[in-house]
Amino acid sequence: MNSEFAVELKNIHKQFGVRKILRGVNIKVNKGETMVFLGGSGTGKSVSIRHVVGLLEPDIGNVFIDGEEMSFASEKKRKKLRANMGLLFQSGALINWLSVYENVALPLKELQLADENEIHTRVIEKLRWLDLIPAKDLFPANISGGMKKRVGLARSLITNPTLLMYDEPTSGLDPVMSQVINELVVRLKNELGVTQIVVTHDMNSAYYIADRITFLYKGQVLYVGSPDDIKNSDNPIIQQFITGKTEGPMQIDAQDISKK
Ligand SMILES: Nc1ncnc2c1ncn2[C@@H]1O[C@H](COP(=O)(O)OP(=O)(O)OP(=O)(O)O)[C@@H](O)[C@H]1O
Ligand SMILES: [Mg+2]
Numbered sequence: 001m002n003s004e005f006a007v008e009l010k011n012i013h014k015q016f017g018v019r020k021i022l023r024g025v026n027i028k029v030n031k032g033e034t035m036v037f038l039g040g041s042g043t044g045k046s047v048s049i050r051h052v053v054g055l056l057e058p059d060i061g062n063v064f065i066d067g068e069e070m071s072f073a074s075e076k077k078r079k080k081l082r083a084n085m086g087l088l089f090q091s092g093a094l095i096n097w098l099s100v101y102e103n104v105a106l107p108l109k110e111l112q113l114a115d116e117n118e119i120h121t122r123v124i125e126k127l128r129w130l131d132l133i134p135a136k137d138l139f140p141a142n143i144s145g146g147m148k149k150r151v152g153l154a155r156s157l158i159t160n161p162t163l164l165m166y167d168e169p170t171s172g173l174d175p176v177m178s179q180v181i182n183e184l185v186v187r188l189k190n191e192l193g194v195t196q197i198v199v200t201h202d203m204n205s206a207y208y209i210a211d212r213i214t215f216l217y218k219g220q221v222l223y224v225g226s227p228d229d230i231k232n233s234d235n236p237i238i239q240q241f242i243t244g245k246t247e248g249p250m251q252i253d254a255q256d257i258s259k260k
Contacts, residue, residue, distance in 0.1 A: 003064065003066055003067025003068075004030070004031070005028045005029060005030060005031070005064070005066075005067070006029050006030065006031045006032075006033070006065070006066060006162075006163055006195035007027070007028070007029040007052055007063070007064070007065060007163065007195070007197065008027070008028050008029070008063070008064040009025050009026060009027040009028075009048065009051065009052070009061070009063055010026060010061050010062045010063070010064065011024050011025070011026060011060060011061040011062075012024070012025040012026075012048070012051055012058045012060070012061035012062075012063070013025075013058060013059045013060040013061055014044075014047060014051070014056065014058050014059055015059060020219060021044045021047050021219055022044050022047060022048065022051075022058070022219045022220075023218070023219040023220050024060075024061070024219075024220060025044070025048060025061070025216070025219065025220060025221060026221060027048070027214055027221060027224075029195060029197060030195075030211075031193075031195055032189065032193045032194070032195055033189075033195060033196075033211045033212065034185060034186075034189050034195075034196045034197075034198065034209050034210055034211050035196070035197050035198070035210070035211065035212055035213075035214060036197075036198050036199075036200060036206045036209065036210040036212070036213045036214070037049075037197065037198070037199045037200075037213075037214050037216060038200070038201075038206060038213055038214070038215045038216070038230075038241065038242075039215055039216035039217055039241075040217070040241065040250065043216045043217060043218065043219065044216055044219050045167075045199045045216055046090055046167055046199065048216070049087070049165050049167055049197065049199060051063050051071070052065070052070070052085075052165060052197065053082060053085060053087050053165065054070045054071065054073070054078040054081065054082060057071055057072065058071055065081045065085075065163070066081075068081060083111065083159070084161050084162045084163055085161050085162075085163045085164070085165065086156035086157055086158075086159060086161035086163070086164045086165070087156055087164075087165045087166075087167075088149075088152050088153050088156045088164075088165065088166040088167060088169055089152065089167055090167035090168050090171075090199075093152060094140040094148055094151055094152060094155075095140070096139065096140050096141060097139070098139075098140075099136065099137050099138065099139055100127070100132060100135050100136050100137070100138055100139075100140075100143065100147075100151050101123055101127070101136040101137060103140070103151055103155055104123045104126055104127065104151060104154045104155045104158055105119050105123045105158070106155065107155060107158050107159050108122065108123075108158055108159065111159065122158060123154075123158065126154040126157050126158055127154060129154070129157075129184065130150040130151075130153060130154050130180070130184070131150070131177075131180065132147065132150055132151060132154060135147055135151075145172045146172055146173045146174065146177050149169065149171075149172060149173060150173075150177070150181075153166070153169060153181065153184075157188075160192075161194065162193075162194060162195060163194070163195045163196075163197075164188065164194055164195070164196045164197075165196070165197045165198075165199075166185075166196070166197070166198045166199065166200075167199045168199055168200060168201065169181050169185075169198060169200065169205075170182070170200060170202045170205050171200075171201065171202070178202065178204075178205060179208075181205075182205050182208045182209050185198065185209045186208070186209060196209075198210070203242055203244075206227065207227045207231075210226070210227050211226070212224060212225060212226055213225060213226070213227060213229075213230050215230065215238055215241070217237060217250075218251070222235070222237065222238065223235060223238055230242065236248060236249050237249055237250045
């Protein structure tokens with residue numbers, strides 16, 4: 001069921017307990033597009049991504065992946081849809097007792113997608129892309145935060161997914177390494193036509209990589225547009241966010257503050 005959209009979130013509502021987090025989110029991501037999700041802390045960016053991967057079920061609404069319903073599909077169907085996806089978690093989510101090499105190889109081994117030689121070739125290629133060859137035999141406890149992030153990214157790329165999602169890929173990275181990630185995102189788009197959704201607070205990165213930006217506010221989509229559209233938007237909330245001003249109309253989620 002080919003759809004013109006790689007991903008469609010349709011009227012997604014989600015609450016945890018009494019807290020309404022997503023209040024009718026509608027987002028369409030075109031094939032081969034890099035879509036950036038922007039928004040304040042606690043607005044539901046990570047929760048939205050978890051719906052795309054099928055790790056969360058909406059209370060109301062549906063998620064379609066390439067036209068196929070994901071939200072309420074059988075576990076078998078979800079696994080099939082997920083096989084074409086890569087997800088870089090905000091935390092990196094590495095396995096502490098496996099080396100860098102083994103962490104990156106893990107999805108291929110779990111899904112039994114390749115033999116040892118093929119696994120080796122693919123792991124080394126990804127480690128090279130992300131400048132991780134010198135770290136290949138180290139364990140997560142012995143590498144820096146920025147390296148962990150890159151290992152997580154190498155792991156999410158290893159199955160050659162057609163849809164990649166990154167939750168804060170450049171946070172905690174120095175400016176040079178951030179640019180390495182930015183260039184990788186652009187390369188994956190241009191050379192492999194991968195569809196990408198990137199959650200970020202890093203405006204330089206957003207402007208560099210995005211075809212379009214979705215701005216989430218209070219569990220809804222406030223604005224969708226190109227980087228230039230957003231820069232020129234006269235919406236005061238968006239202007240406050242992208243210029244990083246403390247004074248302005250943007251309301252910070254009080255519930256989220258009390259949690260932190
Ligand atoms: N499984 C869960 N159970 C209960 N509350 C949750 C759960 N997951 C997320 N939340 C809450 O939903 C809200 C939105 O979370 P989310 O992680 O999507 O924020 P975010 O936009 O990614 O923020 P940040 O920029 O800080 O990462 C937060 O208040 C969070 O505490
Ligand atoms: Mg988040």
